[in-house]
Amino acid sequence: MSKHREKTTTETTPTLPEGLVSARDLHKTYRMGKVSLEVLRGVSFDVQPGEFITIYGHSGSGKSTLLHLLGLLDEPTSGQVFLEQTDTSSFSRNHRNAVRNRDVGFVFQFYYLLPELTVLENTLLPAMVEHSTLAWPGQNKALRQRAEELLAELGLGDRMKHRPKELSGGERQRTAIARALVNQPKLLLADEPTGNLDSKTGKKIIDVLLRLHRNHKQTILMVTHDEELAQQVGRSLYLTDGKLVK
């Protein structure tokens, strides 16, 4: 621990990390009563704009935990997350909410769509969170158009009025991707997006991500427990024993 503290102090010297997102010596420890579980033990890396990074690791290795830290859903026990050279630990709660809303998009293994909402409404959810009720009527048209284009691009043009339960797994995950992208985030975080799909459908999802990366220069950070898959796309890193290995 003392070593880590030392390191933090050296990090405060103006050698700021130049990535879009940068992790610096991230530690995360879960405490459950007397037992504590050190999931991350000093993770540092940078994500450059336009990169497609895959992190693979065994189940339980801390991939989701890392992604949550990078997406400001959770706070590290120690270490920092930099977003465009700014240390996010100083952000207020509102600021963190705004970053999650506008700069980061999440895709989860189990889609997490809202069952009461249609595909289009699910897609628009982050936009609705961003704009107040009063501002909405002014933005409605443009945002709706953007969502529709996005859904069309993801092959869901004829599914927009459907409820999630009427969709296949692959369609659901594509809806979740559309939702993650509707606010044009700088960074897309995907947590085992194919984990719940058969290999053929999973392949299609990976194709979608690759296409987004290629056509729109979308920065993507994906985690998976599938080493083979990780090797196929972008730069891949290996998370083991709480640390990243090239």
Added chain:
Amino acid sequence: MYKLFLCLRYLRSKAFAYFGMLCVALSVCLMLISVSVFTGFLNKIEKAAKGLFGDIVIEPYGERGLAHYDEFIAEITKIPDVEAADPFILGLGVLSVEGDSHYRQTVQIAGIRLPSRARVTDFEEGLFVQEGTANPTFDVPLNEAVARLEVYQKFLRAIVEREFAAELATLTPERRQACFQSGILMEHYLTRDEQSAGKRQLLRRLSSAYRNLDEAKTRLEQAQLRAGELAALRDELAQAKQRGATADEQLDLKEKIEDITDAVRIHPAGNRVILGLGIPGLTFRTDKGETIRYLMPGHNIFLYVVPLGRRFTSEGIQPNIGKFTIIDDNLSGVHSIDSKMVYIPFDTLQTLNNMYEEVSPDDPSKVVEPKRCSQIHVKVRGENLTEPDLRRTAAKIQELWGDFLKRHPDAAVSDVGIETWRQRQQQVVEPLEKQRTLVIIVIAVIWVVVVVLIFVIFYTIVTQKTREIGVLKAVGASGWGVAGVFLGYGAVVGLIGSVVGTLGGWVFVKNINAIQDWVADVFGYRVWSRDQFMFDLIPNEVDWNAAIFILASSILAGLLGALLPAIRAARMQPVEALRYE
């Protein structure tokens, strides 16, 4: 934007929310009905008490009555607060019907002055012949009574046509015509073997009412024909008295007058009676709630008055008998009054009740017993008077009375109570108000139950939606924003529930009497018995002040019930919410 949007979406698809609304609606409905009926009941008592006996009643304890009442009335009407005051005699007696040796019924007999009584009470509001008049009288022109009976005949006919449509349809036109010409033929033509006992009884009753109506009308018409003759004889008698004609001559005229009176059997104004509408045996009720009269204006009755006005002797008391012609009837809506009270002219009852003036046998100019009344009824000026307003006026009257009694020591032989309507109805009003308080406490408990229920519903909803809440936070929603979704949801559940409940309560209260009739029909059980609750009908006015309060407090219940679950949702850590299984 998402707050409102999600709120509406959740509402659309959560059966649970409808359950919450239903609970709110039912409780609002229940609260509104119970409070409205209670308030309505209390208002009815107030209206009835004031309508019957005025705002303030001056009454001596015991039956000896008040003397010099007109002088005292003249004094109290000088008080600016006092609008009017009128003397009243309350007697006790037995009613029997001319031509029916079996029927007798104990009644209370009110001696009233008309039209001045209309200034003090609402007596004129419930009249039959003199419906809508501001100046009721015992001296109703007979043609007016006839006209009213003709209208009433149409009403009876309509009821017969409604109830016996099938039977009438089988008759030839001539017979159908004859049916409505005579009650006897009506019964004859419309009776069928297959009719139920109830139906036959109804026919028997309707035809006898029809028959009696014919008879009453004929009497009135005949009396009208001979009215001129009678008036001439009365004039003649008056003149004979003036010029000091012989006793024989006068007696002759008197006999002539009596002969005619006996023949037409319609008594002069001093011997006319207005019946309470609902005296047992003189009316009946159809199951549609219409009151049908057996006795009508034009019929005669006898009243055997127990004279309460003088000291009783050891020889017992002899009733004083009076013959009366019914000229009108009155429906106050208060069952105990309408089923017991008959109204006759003040002076007539004063005589029959032995409250008349008595002079010394030696010196006719010396009054031994002044004439008396039982009560004085006072109307106070102004609308929406509160009890303290009335008490202030009562105190002023009290002061005057003390002074008056010094000048007229024989005005009352016992203590005199000067009480407001509310003080007189204390035994009725006070328990009712206590019961209303009890109902409000029960309502408060129900309200807490509703809050708990909504809490449980929302706690479950929030738990069910944990992962969705995680997603919302993942896409940037703030804790308060998420809380707002559920608070708004709770408020809307409260709002819709209470609006539906208020509408339901309103419809129920408006139709409460029809509902009770239906319940009585189907289950044979009447909740509201007329004898027990004084009034014929259950109050059916919605208490809107209470309604607004109930509405607001139910929306608040929705908010309050949703508050803790909403706070829980607000405080959820996004990661934990997402990992929630």
